Amino acid sequence: MQLQKLFHMQKALDTHIEEKHGLQDKDLFDRKVLALLVEIGELANETRSFKFWSVKPSSAKDVILEEFVDGVHFILSLGLECEFDAEQIDVNEHESSLNVTEQFLNVCDIISIFQKSKSLDDYIRLIEAYLQLASLLGFTYEEIELAYFHKNEVNYQRQQNNY
Template identity: 45%
Template sequence: MNFKNLFNLQEKLDHHILEKHNLHGKAFFPNKILALQVEIAELANETRCFKYWCNKGASPKSEILEEYVDCLHFILTLGLEKNYRDAEFNIHIENMQHNLTDQFLNLYVDINDFVVCPSKDHYQTLFEDFLCLGLSLGFSEKDIESAYLNKNNMNHIRQLSGY
């Protein structure tokens, strides 16, 4: 995955938002953290992995992928805010958990660790665990990048149209 390109695209979107809404000099780390937590919850909801009481299956893969890249936007913007765009990410498939519910819960632990200590190591762990979740959901790197590009373009259009 071309992380350099993803960070560059996210930086342009973030800059566009800051300019359009005149937000320079304001701190948004807590807002971005909460936004990521909400987006992860929306993603989990689309997978329905935790809904043991429900017979309805997961949403279509395309909807799950769209929610996944919504999360990716906030993970990238958090990395930009902390100047971690040069971080390296390695997925350790042998460490992947196969239970989606456990993976979602682990992401919340990762986020909490990052809030308590926003180090590059905690950021890398969060990002790597998020990438592992994408693999568990059946997404290829190409799927993720393509969906991110589409959603990033849509987000620029939304900003231009008064979103």
């Protein structure tokens, strides 16, 4: 994963949004944590992995990928809030022994831990857990990056259109 490039792109987007909305001196950490949790919920809803009571299938892969990438945006943004740099982040790739629903809960637990600690180690754990979720959902790094690039453009367009 091209973390350095993604961090650079996210920094530019965050700066654009903060300048446009006069938020340069605001502490946005908790709002970004909540936004990430909302995005995780939206992602879970599209996968329908927890909906044992329903026979309706999950959304299309591209819809799920777009929701996943929304989470990537906020994870990167949280790292920037903590002034982490991609060069500090050494992500270990390993498969999750959990199922999709359990991995969603694991990600949420780690978000809560990271919110309190704001530590680099917990941030890396969050990235690793989120990438494990990606693997369980069938996404490759290349698919994630391409979807991130596309959604980044959409986010700029939304800012231009006063989203």
